[in-house]
Amino acid sequence: MSSPSAQTPASTVLYSERLLPSFWIWVMVLGVSASSILVFVPISMETGIIAAVVVAVILTVLLLLSTPTIRVTPDTLQVGKAEIERVHIGSVEGFRGDDATYQRGRGLNATSYMCIRGWISPVVKIEITDPADRTPYWLTSTRHPEDLVRALNS
Incomplete structure (x- = not known):
């Protein structure tokens, strides 16, 4: 019979990795967000900037939530x-x-x-x-x- 210290607890993580998006995906998020300014600039520049921030936040949250x-x-x-x-x-x-x-x-x-x-x-x-x-x-x-x-x- 082996001693408890020689056994590996079932909760021990031997390997863990999050498959986070690469750098170029984040560049695309910034590009899409920035392009949303063009859609709203006819209304006002402030609306365009707010839209860009909202789009960036939404895309970031969606990417992070879908990361396996x-x-x-x-x-x-x-x-x-x-x-x-x-x-x-x-x-x-x-x-x-x-x-x-x-x-x-x-x-x-x-x-x-x-x-x-x-x-x-x-x-x-x-x-x-x-x-x-x-x-x-x-x-x-x-x-x-x-x-x-x-x-x-x-």
Whole structure:
């Protein structure tokens, strides 16, 4: 029997990542917000500036609320709103570059669970071995595929 200090608590987070939008997405938010000034400038410059601020706040809140999280604990894997026990995880592979593009495109199984963000190129493919689940694998974007693969294989 192992000592309690040698056991990993189920609540311990082995890996965590928020798939936040990249820099160029935030530049686009600023551009869209700034362009809203042009719509309201015929009314008044103050109205245009207020509209730009409101648009920027709304877009920022929407982007942040829709940002998924990847979280690995000793017992579970959570990707976005989906969660699975780790006993149902088979092989795990990380992909970058052309291999990641292939996994997101021609190599994609339409019945897989996907949490893909266009501004994050690398992906990790996580095989699902649960016989009650018809999903063959999960495919998720991640900025650190090697770290996620290492956490899931530990």
